[in-house]
Amino acid sequence: MNERIEGLVAEGQITEALAELEKYPVEQQGEAWLLYIGELYYKLGKSTEALNRFNAVLRINPENAKALAYVEMINGVLDFFCKDLLNP
Numbered sequence: 148m149n150e151r152i153e154g155l156v157a158e159g160q161i162t163e164a165l166a167e168l169e170k171y172p173v174e175q176q177g178e179a180w181l182l183y184i185g186e187l188y189y190k191l192g193k194s195t196e197a198l199n200r201f202n203a204v205l206r207i208n209p210e211n212a213k214a215l216a217y218v219e220m221i222n223g224v225l226d227f228f229c230k231d232l233l234n235p
Contacts, residue, residue, distance in 0.1 A: 151167065152164050152167050152168060155167065156187070161187050161190055161191055162191065164187060165184065165187050165188065165191075168180070168183070168184050168187070169184070177207070178204050178207045178208050178211065181200045181201075181203045181204045181207070182200070182201070182204050182211070182213060182214055184200045185197045185198075185199075185200030185201045185204065185214070185217060186217075188200060189217060189221070194221050194224065194225065197217065197221060198217075198218065198221050198222075201214040201217045201218045201221070202214075202218065205218065
């Protein structure tokens with residue numbers, strides 16, 4: 148990552164850091180980049196956006212342990228909160 152983005156995250160300005168990260172073309176967003184973006188979305192409580200990034204990581208590397216853990220965690224939370232919607 149670059150120093151500006153790391154500085155924004157360190158200052159708690161995650162939304163601003165994400166805006167900077169999302170400016171880069173998709174072709175430049177490799178596995179580590181997508182994982183980092185997913186983690187930032189997760190910190191903001193934006194599970195859908197985070198899940199999309201983690202799944203993109205898994206398309207690149209299906210064995211990425213960190214992405215797998217996040218996907219399992221998010222799916223577990225969604226299953227817990229959405230159970231009543233699925234089984235009225």
